[in-house]
Amino acid sequence: MDKLISGGVRGVTTNPLIFKKAISGSSLYDDDLKSIDLEKPIFEIYEALAKKDIKLAAQKLLPVFVETNGVDGYVSLEVNTKLADKTEETVDEAIRLFKELSMTNIMIKVPATQAGIAAIKELISHGINVNVTLIFSIDNYIEVAKTYIDSLKILMDNGGDVSKVSSVASFFVSRVDTSVDKLLEELDKPEFMGQATVANSKIAYEEFKKLFSGEVWQNLESNGARVQRLLWASTSTNNPNYSDILYVQVLIGSTTVNTVPPATIDAFIDHGVVKETLSENISDAVELMNNLKELGISMEDVTNDLQEKGVKAFADAFDNLLNSLEEKVKLIQN
Structure with a gap:
């Protein structure tokens, strides 16, 4: 972790599969x-390990947080993914985790389901940092960003300090190409393959710039509010025919974050070029989306399906995590 931070890494995210x-x-x-009471329920054993890791990482990143005045240096921990469709339970768990970790540079990850968005409004309006995860569609992203802005207004109207709360909107990328490419292959349209993710992301960034401007936002910003940065998630390249740094190189833009696995970081350091690329070729992105629509490919259907599968995959990963941990506990006890 020390090596990564000294090399320029500005934050850390986690999920059940990583754990x-x-x-x-x-x-x-x-x-x-x-060192843990192994007679405890397995969920409590997992949380003890996870919270220790998260707190240690947050302590290591605290100098980055201080140096950037709270812009960078965050560590994200996910609420139980089985609560994705339960607003009240998500709020309760997020508040509990945030309080127990007791670090200013912690973000709690909440999925952008309808129940999750309702929970996000409650959490942001109470000054809790939130990493909104599993966003695939532009419409879902717009709803998330508007919720963040509305929540800051509530916080400010209630006398809260909007400068003390941060959030990112985690837009998942590589899986979009995987799904759309499959449909294009069936339609025998290879000329459009490998482009949907980038087009979707570029259009989302244009929406970001619109949302975080204007009178309402400027009023919040004048009181210290921070934009909810777009975060590109799942940025390793799944298709070996595409560049191994595709979803890093073409998604570089102001006030964005890219969460990259170690192999992708190494690859970008080796042959990536640092320059702003996100605002380039927007007309091409719009044209591609129109072409996909004409071919009968519904991005709404694709992205809704991806979010649904993503929630299930994370829930399954959490079950697998607990099962694996239970096996390890038995081995240690014996």
Whole structure:
């Protein structure tokens, strides 16, 4: 972690799949497990490990947080993904985690389902940092951004300090190409393959610039409010025919974040070029979306399906994490 931070990494995100690989795929957590009461419910054992990791990472990133006046240096922890369709339970768990971790540079991850968006409004309006995750569609993103702005207005009207709350909108990218390319292959239209993700992301960024301007936003900004940055998630390249840094190189823009796995970071350091690319060729992005529509490909259907599958995949990963941890606990106890 020290090496990554010194190399320029400005934050960390986690999810159940990452924790599963780390905990069940190594012996690095065995000593921590031996120091925990292993008679506790398995969920509590997981949380003890996760919260320790999150807090240590947040402490390491605190200098970045201080140096950037709270712009960077955040660590994200996800609420139980089984609560994706339960607003009240999501709010309760997010508040509990935020209080227990007790670090100013923690973000709580909440999925952008309808129940999740209602929870996000409650959390932001109470000054809790939120990483809104599993966004695939532009319409869903617009709803998330408007919710953030509305929530800041509530916080400010209630006498809260809007300068103390931060949020990102995590827009998932590579899976869009995977789904759209499959449809294009069936239609025998290879000339449009590998472009949907970038077009979708570029149009979302144009919406971001519109949403965080104008009188309402300027009033909030004058009171210290921060924009809800777009965050590009799932940016490793799934198709070996595409550049291994495709979803980093073409999505570089002001006030954005890119969460990249270590291999992609190494690849970008090796042959990436740092320059703003996100605002380039917007007309091409719009034209591609029109072409897909004419071909009968509904981006709404594609992205809704991806979000639904994403919620299920994270919930399944969480079950797998607990099952793997349970097996490890049994081994240690024996």
